[in-house]
Amino acid sequence: MSLIDSLNWRYATTKFDSSKSISERDLEKLKDIVKLSPSSWGFQFYKIFVITDPKLKERLLPAAYNQNQIIDCSHLFVFCSYRSVFEEDIDQMIAEFHKLRANDDNYNKESTDNYGAGAKKSILNMEPNRQAEWLKKQCYIALGQLMVGCADMHIDSCPMEGFKSDEVDEILELQSQNLTSVVLLPMGYRSSDDKYQHKTKVRKPNNLLFEDK
Template identity: 40%
Template sequence: MNPISPTDLLDALTWRYATKKFDPTKTIASETWSALEESLILTPSSYGLQPWKFLVVTDPELKQQLQPLSWNQAQVADCSHYVVFTIKKNLTAADVDRFVARTAEVRGVPVESIAGYRGMMVSDVVHGARSFNVNEWATRQTYIALGNFMTSAALLGIDTCPMEGIEPVKYDKLLNLSEAGYATVVACAAGYRAEDDKYAELAKVRFAKSEVVEVR
């Protein structure tokens, strides 16, 4: 792998902003979008359990239906791709076993060889103290995916806007998520900024490094 330069990274992160107005005539190319989907898949998670599913909405009619459930924000309808980040609710031992089976398949090892790891995950996430707030734990994992997605998009020159101003329960109903055992957490619009989005030129407001980074 050839790493990008520190300058390129900071340039991309400085260029990025929460896009308020997308150009509805511009669509993300399939090759670029495929890479962004892979960035979601490659997101790290606690234990590697990946307690999520990412719904990619490109259908104009469905985006229009989601807009009034999103404080009527125009980004939902005008973006190229709209990603709904969901959690797998109430993880069970079966969910752990699915991950263990996948691990054995990908790494070419017997399931039995991972029995100890499986036991640790079940005793923590399914039966341990974490089980009492497992959906909150899964939600935190999903926000890792959101951050990874937005940074990856910036590096590819794609604009994004994280969307917490949504009605998750109504999203779940419209997208038929509850029946499948999933729940909406947050969403993110992706596409290309409109030329007249005034927020694109505003300076970023961040606290000084000395106030937020402490080296010991």
């Protein structure tokens, strides 16, 4: 199937077949897909909780306004952004650059250190609300990439903002980890009686969506 066919095949799944699970092999591939997401400065200041524990899913259900995808899915990805960025977070990623690029041709350690210094100047001086917004946006880039990856693998998913972030944060004890929940992605396999799979896609017509200049 072409990518366009897969994107037409996907839909925001409202009912998963809870008897079907994503295989370990596919799960590793999904993790690779999300791991390869681009992010601002390449820092990936987020963490993704992968939830399969039925008891934990049950506890999260009311926080997600009882949307059943939370419990019927095979795997629930909870995208969490850092609450704020500290100097050590940037140092940690710069250390990864050094480690992973050490053997690249003409690797220049000093220019990477300068990159880190520039990042600190920009990110650590952001006004806190702006920084929080910026951090959340990074999660959506990863979410989008993972949803396309799911479609390509014919794995169903449902992006979800309909949940109480403060409650999810409490259940997953996120605040003490400098994290906050941003968006959810339950994944798995559609139930044959999810009526939404038969609905025609509604999208803006091209003349409203695009403008040639």
